[in-house]
Amino acid sequence: MTAEEVENPNDMVTGTFPVCSRSAYVLFDTGATHPFVSLSFARYLSTPSQDLEIGLLIETLSGNTLVADKVHKSCDLILCDRMMLVELVPLAILKFDIILGMDWLLANHASVDCFKKEVRFSIPEQLGFVFRSMGVSEPLKIISSMQAKRLLEKGCEGYLSYVTDTDKENSKIEELHVVKEFTDV
Numbered sequence: 638m639t640a641e642e643v644e645n646p647n648d649m650v651t652g653t654f655p656v657c658s659r660s661a662y663v664l665f666d667t668g669a670t671h672p673f674v675s676l677s678f679a680r681y682l683s684t685p686s687q688d689l690e691i692g693l694l695i696e697t698l699s700g701n702t703l704v705a706d707k708v709h710k711s712c713d714l715i716l717c718d719r720m721m722l723v724e725l726v727p728l729a730i731l732k733f734d735i736i737l738g739m740d741w742l743l744a745n746h747a748s749v750d751c752f753k754k755e756v757r758f759s760i761p762e763q764l765g766f767v768f769r770s771m772g773v774s775e776p777l778k779i780i781s782s783m784q785a786k787r788l789l790e791k792g793c794e795g796y797l798s799y800v801t802d803t804d805k806e807n808s809k810i811e812e813l814h815v816v817k818e819f820t821d822v
Contacts, residue, residue, distance in 0.1 A: 650754050650770045651733070655715045656723070657683045661734035665749050665756050665770075669738030674709065674725035678734040684709045686727065695728065703729055717758075717766045721745060 650665040656674075659681045671693065674682065686707040693705040709725045714735075723741055730736060742749065746759045754770040780788075789795050 650749055650751060650756060652716075652768060652770055655713075656725075656735055657681065657712050662732075663735040663737060664733045665742065665747075666736050666738055667742065667749050669736050670740060671705075671726050671738045672723050672741040673705075673728040673730060673736040673738065674712075675730040675734050676727055679709065679725070679727040682709045682712055682725065684712055689726070693726065717768055719766065 651663060652665075653660055653662050655661070656663070656678075659678075661678060673695075679686070686709050689706050689708050695703045695705060697703065705726045705728050707727050709727070712723050712725050714721045714723050723735075723737065725735065728736075741747075742756075746761065748757050748759075749755075750757065756768045756770075757765070758767070759765045785795060
């Protein structure tokens, strides 16, 4: 499933926050039934996958049918400084790391306002809170130098930059703990 399969990407409520101690790009999706995790992000989850009691057939907006038969239970998700649990079903998702569907939204007494790009939580016996999306921009993707080399060899375009902090003072040799004893070397 990709962002192109969402009817209007400008109406998406997205965010980046920790899932199992790793930064995840998350979509709140009232059109999805279950919470899903991309296959690439699933390998970072701290909980092992288990078999689903009943497998799922998921139909995407483009008409493709995907099969899911595993689940990662009790994954921790930190949203607005609150730890919440989610059971994630691995699925071939390309654009997002996590999709939080209606099962999770209902269980957490959440309502999604696509116009305001926010999710309002009213969990009983807890103080309510609101998550506000900052738009649809996804987090930066970092690749290794070997991946970059392979992509360049395939004809992809690449740029290399060098960044320095001009406000940072240069360290003096006398200030370096081990080096200051051997300044004559």
